Amino acid sequence: MNKIKCECGHVNPEGTVLCEACGKPVEGNQHIDGNDQRKLLNMRYDGSARRSQTYNKSIIDKIWNFFSSVKVGVWLIVLALAASAIGTIFPQEQYIPADAPSRDPSVFYEAQYGTLGQIYYQLGFHNLYESWWYMLLIALIGVSLVICSIDRFVPLYKALKMQKPKRHTTFLKRQRLFSETEHVTADEKDKLVSGLKKQRYKVREENGHVLAEKGRFSRWGPYVNHIGLIIVLIAALLRMTPFMYLDEYVWVREGEQTVIPGTEGEYYIKNKKFILETYDKNDERFKEAIEMQGNVAKNYQTNAVIYKEKGETVAGADPELEKVTEDKIRMNHPLKFAGYTLYQAGYQQNEFKSMTFKIHKTDDPDEASLGSFTIDLTEPKDEYQLDNGFSVDVTQYYPDYELEDEEPASKTNFPRNPAFVLTVHPPGNEEPEMSFVGIGKNVDATGENDYKLGIEDFETRYASGLTVRRDYTLPLFIIGAVIFMIGVIQGMYWQHRRIWLHPTKEGIMVAGHTNKNWFGLKKDIEQVIADTNVNMVDDQLDTD
Amino acid sequence: MNIEKAKAAKKNKKRNRLIFRTIVLALLLVAVIYALVSNFNKDKTDVSEGTQAPDFKLQQINENNELETVRLSDYEGKGVMLNFWGTWCKPCEKEMPYMQSLYPEYKKKGVEIIAVNLDTTKFVVEKFINKYDLTFPVPYDSNKEVRESYHVEPLPTTFFINPNGEIVEIVEGGLTLDKIEGYLQQIMPEQ
Amino acid sequence: MDSLIDVSSTMLYTAFILYLIATFFFGATIRDKNKSSTKGAGVSGKIGITITIIGFLAQIVYFITRWMASGHAPVSNLFEFMTFFGMALVFAFIILYFIYKLNILGLFALPVAMIVIAYASMFPTEIAPLVPSLQSNWLYIHVTTVSLGEAILSISFVAGLIYLIRQIDQSVRSKRTTWLEIVLLSLFIFVGFSIISTSFNLSGYSAEFEYSFNGETVTTDYHLPPIAGPNEGELLTGDRMNPLFDAPAWMKGVDAARKFNTVIWSVLTGLVLYGLARLILRKRVGAAIQPFLRKAKPDMLDEISYRAVAIGFPVFTLGGLIFAAIWAQLAWDRFWGWDPKEVWALVTWLFYAAFLHLRLSRGWHGEKSAWLAVGGFAIIMFNLIAVNLVLAGLHSYA
Incomplete structure (x- = not known):
């Protein structure tokens, strides 16, 4: 079996179901589209020879044919759908709530959801979307997209190009919309043609046989949207290379300056101020809602300055900095510079910035101040001189005080619960006295101190959390999405409508086909045959 | 039509089709493998055992040590134990005396101990150094830039760097005296 | 305004x-x-x-x-x-x-x-x-x-x-007719939800509960009589019915028990409506x-x-x-x-x-x-x- 020559003279490639030129069913191939079982012809891909339907010899061909099947494609889609849904049963690892008793996944799922949670975790579903098998599934959909498209595009293109106005009567009779009229005048035939043209059909005539066509380009919609999807998948693939895609997180405290991670030490950020605004409780519009749910945040904002290191960069060397930009970073309004983007992502207000202490006599019930001093918690000094002759030595400092095994210690290096061992040198030559002072703590080392220290005031500061992104794949995603949308609209909002007129001895046969929207095609035909006695087409689907 | 010719043409076409399909499938296979491999390697960084240790230059804050600044590249030809630590970190505190006890001996043998500090205030670091009488250089990474360039997550993390500037070993977590000594011997320059 | x-x-x-x-x-x-x-x-x-x-x-x-x-x-x-x-x-x-x-x-x-x-x-x-x-x-x-x-x-x-x-x-009962009834029933449940919520809202029903959520004690306000109460919750409002049972412990979200209670009510009302429809239509x-x-x-x-x-x-x-x-x-x-x-x-x-x-x-x-x-x-x-x-x-x- 090689090429198939049709009685109309056209030579079709192997595996053709309906002759490319005249549409006559090719004998021996009707099982391929199931035409042997039914009255109506299957018009998928116009009965062209899909490559996969023919050869099945080598392993390459077998793999090819496997992926070329739409059925396989649909199965892959269904599997991806089911897998995606499973991933939402319990939160993914990244969405374990911050306030959970334990955020360790090996503990969290069992503690929170019992045995089911345990199984979920052990199957790796807590990280489902990054699992190798989920990625493989998506990749296989990509493979299926490529092969299905290649396999169908060329034959369909050829079939639509080869088609002739003159169609075989079997082909016409086995279309869904068909009618035959015994007597039709030449005048009426002309009316039909002009009617078709008026409806913006492209009309081709050959010896009185007419092929009227509209919206053929919509047939390419699926291939266009598949190209869009393939571009999106390629973009996703590129995103895995660190050069193309960078994702870092940085905490920067008010007044602090730090290197921006991921920039190879090239850029620095300074947090000038962090602003947290809430809605006004007295705002008439929102009064009720705020009463119900409490304060609602209105704005998170970091006033930031970006610096660039000048000259050669050696990590840590006192950088010579050049200001790049100064701007506000707000939610929904990220800051962009030199290909990087900074997003407002979080904040913390649990750090102290400075503390002010006062000295008073231990036995003074009014605790009248004898003098005060302020310790900058980022840079405590060894000694503080007070105006009235007192001086205070900072003997020990615990930024985040806790008692561990009866020993004072610091839990972290951030001033979240600052505590000091302070030595007070009163004026004159009185004995120095030691005190331990922190939030809610004031311990006298000997129990015989004449002077006591009290916290007079303190300042807190915010730490702002920012995500750092550089994503060179974004344009590719956008291109892919745009192409996909063009393709899907092209394929869905236009339809390929075809009407054939086939003159018989004295009359005419009318047949119509469309890939979608039969209702619209019928309306077209109704208008075309108005004012003639040509029979309206029957919808043969009803009788099928 | 010549039957021989037709057969040859058919054969030719078949071969071309096979080549085309093979190429397309091979490309797709490469893409899929690339996706899986890069997903697998996602968490690996460019600073790992066997790579060159990134250079850095920091201010030195241990008053018991005469250096003003520390630059890693100045130690070429010497082994370097590069330790990242903070005063609040308990296992760091535990291994400091071990490091101090080995320091004088190994300095003579051509191995330097450098302990990069990550505290937010120098004040506590000075108190700490005096408490343990540390003499090795303590560079102060105020911007966390060096920590960032070495991708240090948990503290302490220690890099053992050989005389060629290559990272031989990365240890996350505290070390015992024996272990430190073992690693130091690994990076000792040959006499 | x-x-x-x-x-x-x-x-x-x-x-x-x-x-x-x-x-x-x-x-x-x-x-x-x-x-x-x-x-x-x-x-x-x-x-x-x-x-x-x-x-x-x-x-x-x-x-x-x-x-x-x-x-x-x-x-x-x-x-x-x-x-x-x-x-x-x-x-x-x-x-x-x-x-x-x-x-x-x-x-x-x-x-x-x-x-x-x-x-x-x-x-x-x-x-x-x-x-x-x-x-x-x-x-x-x-x-x-x-x-x-x-x-x-x-x-x-x-x-x-x-x-x-x-x-x-x-003409005969089949899997398809049953599924179709289920689809229709679910529409009844939505209607049931609206009816039952409206009626109890109009009557101003409220019952407050106290329960523990992530280690904190929080309160929740039921607007429907509690069939399912919060897990190990305590009824604060007097002269209201006690829950018939507690919501299962794995329902952890904020107000999960209250939502669960609403679902029960909607399903019940929907079933009643559906049952009535069946009775009338035969x-x-x-x-x-x-x-x-x-x-x-x-x-x-x-x-x-x-x-x-x-x-x-x-x-x-x-x-x-x-x-x-x-x-x-x-x-x-x-x-x-x-x-x-x-x-x-x-x-x-x-x-x-x-x-x-x-x-x-x-x-x-x-x-x-x-x-x-x-x-x-x-x-x-x-x-x-x-x-x-x-x-x-x-x-x-x-």
């Missing part, structure tokens, strides 16, 4: 009533004995669609006045969003009505829209301020497009449902409706169902995936984050992609396709309701 809000609520109420009246007119078209119904709309149909359009305009006025009152597009909490979805449903119906002029579609589409609006109004209706992440024009664009897309896809369900009621053999609900649908042409219904997917799918893709990604990129610094709501948008999209591919093959037209349309609607509703209330992620509006 207050007057604007009043106008707004009145207009929503008006729209609801008009939809109800329009439904009756569409219902009357069944009795149109003349043949006009197969071609053109018929008188009742014309009146029906006119009232629908007036109702739709009233709802637009609701939308605009509420926007003016709050200063942001009213699509930012569950009430506003579901109401908008109901409006989009009506809009989608109007579009498809003008393409196909099928009256019977109105008889089913409008009640679905009404159920959605009634359901929406059970959620807090106060105008709430926008948290920073929602302060973006992309939010409006995303939400309006996605609900329009979902609404058009829902019309596919409406047509599919009519197809199923029309076509399924009701046959399956599907079987009772079937005779009224004789005039509807099955292949026409099948085509509308398919066409609605063809029209809705691109809109949904644009709103639910592309615009959503743009907004997520700006607000959350990533365009895709595997948040449950995003995943379910993807599931919806994959489902309809599969649907469109299956339509290419023979054997997937007609009934199978109608079942798929029902399945697609179930996924959409799951995403709109269950994901917000059960799998709460970033989108947890309510």
